[in-house]
Amino acid sequence: MSETADIGVVGLAVMGANLARNLVSHGYSVAVYNRSYSRTEKLMADHGHEGTFIPSSDIADFVASLSRPRVAIILVQAGAPTDAVIDQLAEHMEEGDIIVDCGNAHFKDTIRREAAIQARGLHFVGAGISGGEEGALEGPSIMPGGTPESYERVGPMLEKISAHVDGEPCCTYIGADGAGHFVKMVHNGIEYADMQLIAEAYDLLRKGLGDTPEQIADIFESWMETELNSYLIEITAEVLRQYDAETGKPLVDVIVDAASQKGTGAWTVQTALELGVPVTGIGEATFARGLSSSPLQRGASAPLESHALSIEVEDRDEFIEQVRQALYASKIVAYSQGFDLIQAAADFYGWEIDKGELAKIWRAGCIIRAIFLNDITDAYRANPDLPLLMADEHFAPKINACIPSLRQIVSRGALTAIPLPAFSSSLAYFDGVRADRLPAALIQGQRDFFGAHTYLRVDNEGVYHTEWSGDRTESRWD
Numbered sequence: 174m175s176e177t178a179d180i181g182v183v184g185l186a187v188m189g190a191n192l193a194r195n196l197v198s199h200g201y202s203v204a205v206y207n208r209s210y211s212r213t214e215k216l217m218a219d220h221g222h223e224g225t226f227i228p229s230s231d232i233a234d235f236v237a238s239l240s241r242p243r244v245a246i247i248l249v250q251a252g253a254p255t256d257a258v259i260d261q262l263a264e265h266m267e268e269g270d271i272i273v274d275c276g277n278a279h280f281k282d283t284i285r286r287e288a289a290i291q292a293r294g295l296h297f298v299g300a301g302i303s304g305g306e307e308g309a310l311e312g313p314s315i316m317p318g319g320t321p322e323s324y325e326r327v328g329p330m331l332e333k334i335s336a337h338v339d340g341e342p343c344c345t346y347i348g349a350d351g352a353g354h355f356v357k358m359v360h361n362g363i364e365y366a367d368m369q370l371i372a373e374a375y376d377l378l379r380k381g382l383g384d385t386p387e388q389i390a391d392i393f394e395s396w397m398e399t400e401l402n403s404y405l406i407e408i409t410a411e412v413l414r415q416y417d418a419e420t421g422k423p424l425v426d427v428i429v430d431a432a433s434q435k436g437t438g439a440w441t442v443q444t445a446l447e448l449g450v451p452v453t454g455i456g457e458a459t460f461a462r463g464l465s466s467s468p469l470q471r472g473a474s475a476p477l478e479s480h481a482l483s484i485e486v487e488d489r490d491e492f493i494e495q496v497r498q499a500l501y502a503s504k505i506v507a508y509s510q511g512f513d514l515i516q517a518a519a520d521f522y523g524w525e526i527d528k529g530e531l532a533k534i535w536r537a538g539c540i541i542r543a544i545f546l547n548d549i550t551d552a553y554r555a556n557p558d559l560p561l562l563m564a565d566e567h568f569a570p571k572i573n574a575c576i577p578s579l580r581q582i583v584s585r586g587a588l589t590a591i592p593l594p595a596f597s598s599s600l601a602y603f604d605g606v607r608a609d610r611l612p613a614a615l616i617q618g619q620r621d622f623f624g625a626h627t628y629l630r631v632d633n634e635g636v637y638h639t640e641w642s643g644d645r646t647e648s649r650w651d
């Protein structure tokens with residue numbers, strides 16, 4: 174086998190096959206291998222004419238067909254299958270060769286794998302990839318981690334096949350070891366929050382206006398002309414316009430109201446809890462999917478009184494605008510929280526993540542692509558150490574202008590029993606960070622009372638404890 178392929182792809186299910194096709198369409202010669210040879214044969218039969226594929230039925234031949242330093246992208250099932258393929262590749266690879274995992278790995282697995290692979294003299298790149306099967310073929314958003322050295326070899330190819338905005342690739346070096354898969358995880362978490370917020374806006378419009386899904390599709394479509402312009406708003410309108418062929422009803426009315434999840438939202442929340450970062454929008458979105466998919470609890474809720482009332486909408490246009498502003502304000506909060514989590518992880522794991530560049534590569538190719546990300550890029554470009562995205566000079570006036578609407582909408586939801594967990598938590602977060610003083614002081618008092626956990630004083634340096642079970646005098650404990 175001659176060493177001619179520029180790059181190789183292992184795993185030729187939908188993602189791997191499409192990424193390999195994307196690579197050949199950009200002029201690369203691509204070695205392809207899949208555990209079951211039938212998938213390789215199918216790719217060759219259906220798409221072999223699209224460019225230079227070099228198929229192998231044996232992994233040793235596959236590795237031998239790669240030019241050096243060899244680069245092999247893995248797109249197999251996440252978890253144990255990925256470990257198995259890494260092992261097989263590493264057996265045949267040599268010092269300086271690069272294994273790129275584009276699967277949906279947990280970033281901690283990527284950190285572990287990178288250390289193990291480095292110990293064998295190879296490079297390991299954990300690359301998050303978003304955009305689904307269409308993105309893999311047409312141009313995804315790619316978030317590679319690993320060593321800067323390996324990016325020099327792999328980066329130009331990944332940049333070329335990624336989505337582009339104004340000629341700029343939606344792929345950039347993210348940071349060491351697990352950084353790429355980490356930001357992909359947060360991307361998915363933000364996606365959960367965005368989808369839940371849109372769903373709550375839909376619920377308000379449906380119950381408040383009594384409109385048909387198709388009429389609400391018109392409203393979402395009109396929001397594409399505003400700062401809410403995004404892929405998720407666009408597809409929301411399309412879903413709402415769809416009719417069921419069998420019943421003639423709007424499709425949204427025949428779909429069971431139980432949202433599934435594959436786990437990246439939960440990973441994001443777990444990580445946020447570990448790092449102590451409040452990502453309330455992502456958390457509420459994840460829990461809302463859990464509630465919707467709890468048939469036991471929902472089925473047992475009948476004895477509870479429903480306080481559902483119809484919303485009295487006096488001014489239709491004003492109500493629609495309030496919902497739009499509530500959505501925009503909550504979206505700013507959700508992204509602000511997501512970027513806080515990225516910064517906290519960067520500090521903890523020692524990654525140097527350029528948040529402006531990251532926002533830039535989410536502008537196309539991925540599910541959360543939105544006009545709004547241009548503003549985030551600008552905000553971090555102007556101040557890379559911005560401590561609170563929503564308080565940036567660009568966002569602060571916008572969110573300030575929208576908060577009164579969010580307050581109106583959340584109170585209307587509360588009074589008419591429309592569950593708005595993501596809207597409500599966004600407002601609570603805004604009010605929490607903006608509060609001059611929080612009741613956390615009382616919590617510190619309680620903790621000191623039952624556990625001598627001590628507290629700080631507003632007026633003096635030092636750590637203090639009150640003798641709660643004794644004479645209640647205060648002493649300094651530091």
Ligand code: NDP
Pocket residue numbers: 184185186187188189207208209212248249250251253254255257258275276277278302303304305306
């Ligand atoms: P799947 O996740 O369905 O995985 C199927 C592929 O994994 C097949 O090629 C299969 O080989 C291979 N495989 C499974 N077990 C093993 C094993 N033990 N050894 C070798 N190969 C194995 O494929 P997808 O294309 O949907 O996804 C690939 C990766 O991309 C996953 O990690 C997924 O999470 C990630 N991803 C998927 C997205 C999507 O929209 N689908 C989006 C972004 C990322 P065989 O044919 O022999 O069974």
